[in-house]
Amino acid sequence: MRTFRGGLTIGLAVAALVAAAAIAYERYDTRTLKRTVRRGDVLCGVNKGLPGFSIPDDKGNWTGFDVDFCRAVASAIFDDPSKAKFVPLDASERFKELQNRKVDILSRNSTWSMSRETNYDLYFPAVAYYDGQGFMIPRSRNIDSALDLNGSKVCVQANTTTQLNLADYFRANNMKYTEMKFDKLDDVVKAYDSGQCDTLTSDASQLYALRLNLSKPGDHLILADIISKEPLAPVVRLRDDDWMMIVKWTLYAMINAEELGITSKNIDEALKSKKPEVMRLVGTEGSYGEDLGLTKDWAVRIIKHVGNYGEVYDRNVGADSKLKIPRGMNQLWNAGGVQYAPPIR
Incomplete structure (x- = not known):
């Protein structure tokens, strides 16, 4: 017994x-990097269709700011941006699918917040885009301040920080509103465009993108007011340090490249540079790539295939795009913005 x-x-x-x-x-x-190398591609969770950030054409070719970041990660690892494969995800499923390892990384206009890190066991390596929540209204309302939105019918996506910020703003300013919430972003936009509500709220960058899809884009105004901090960042699983470091330093390499004046057009000349900070970035001095588990030229691969931060910003959402969103806070720290990367040394 x-x-x-x-x-x-x-x-x-x-x-x-x-x-x-x-x-x-x-x-x-903690084995994302090994699994990614063995598989031969990077699985990237993206928005299903947000102009300027992640959107497929009729042939399934993806473009956008978030898409290019995924291609930068793939370039650093494989020297081939086409090794990035895109998995469209709704806001409601994005974190769960990352946890379930359906994707290796989220590059999907996701706001970094404390509760998202603690409740989902996820990690936001670095801020890729400094954003803030705003409002879009029909020009016919003749309103130029969010403080005049009392009594509005506001369309908002459910189960997002956007919905929480909306409630906070109206409560803090003793204003009333009628909330019209929808699970899917497409339904939010359709409701606004059809006149079911007279205000649409979302991240300001998203409002610029969504306006392009309205039946009469010119009839709508994005107010200057920003009511929240929305640091948008890529997301990885917690305690997966090797993978997190690659994702984080991919972004930092792009920012440092812009600061040093290194672009996809002059990267070959940069390889000949004798400036210490340039040499460290391009891998002709030090073992920084090997320390990440990559090659010496990891940053060169990123810049050659995808470009520096400014190039990615301008062609997708900035001056060279249809959105033409001003750099604002996303300008480099030494040019009036807050984008800042630790040095490679």
Whole structure:
């Protein structure tokens, strides 16, 4: 009997350890880089269709700011931007699908917040785009300030920080509104465009993109008021340090390249530079790429295939795009903005 009980106790203990290990693996998968290299591509969760950030054409070719960031990660690892594969995800499913390892990284206009890191066991490596929540209204309303929106019918996407910020803003300013919430962004836009509501709220960058899809874009105004901080960042799983470092330093390499004046057009000349900070970036001095588990020319690959931060911004959402969103806070720190990357040294 003692032998049986002892064996049963040991068996239960082993089963508990196996179960705990399985739970730990489910929550803290630390082998993304190895799995990505073995698979041969980077699976990137993106918005289903947001002009300027991530949108496919009729042939399934993706373009956008978030798309280019994924291509930059693929370039750093494989020297081939086409190794980035895109998985369209709704806002309501994005974090769950990352946790479930359907994608390796989210590059999907996601706001970095404390609760999202603590509640989802996720990590936001660095801010790719400094944004803030705003409002779009028909020009016919003749309103030029968000403080005049009292009594508005506001279309908003449910289960987002946007919905929470909307409630905070109206409550803080003693204003009333009627909330019209929808699970899918497409339904939010359709409701606004059809006149079911007289105000649409979202991240300001998203409002510029959504306006392009309205039946009469010129009839709508984006107010100057910004009511929240919305630091948009790529997202990875927690405790996956090797992968997190690659994602983070991919962005920092792009920002540092712009600061140093290195572009996709002059990268070959940069390889000949004798300036120490340029040499460290392009890999002719130091072992910074190898320290990330990559090659010496990891940053060269990024800049050659995708470009520096400014190039990616301008062609997708800035001066060279249909959106023409001013750089604003996303200008470099030494040019009036807040974009700032730690040095490679």
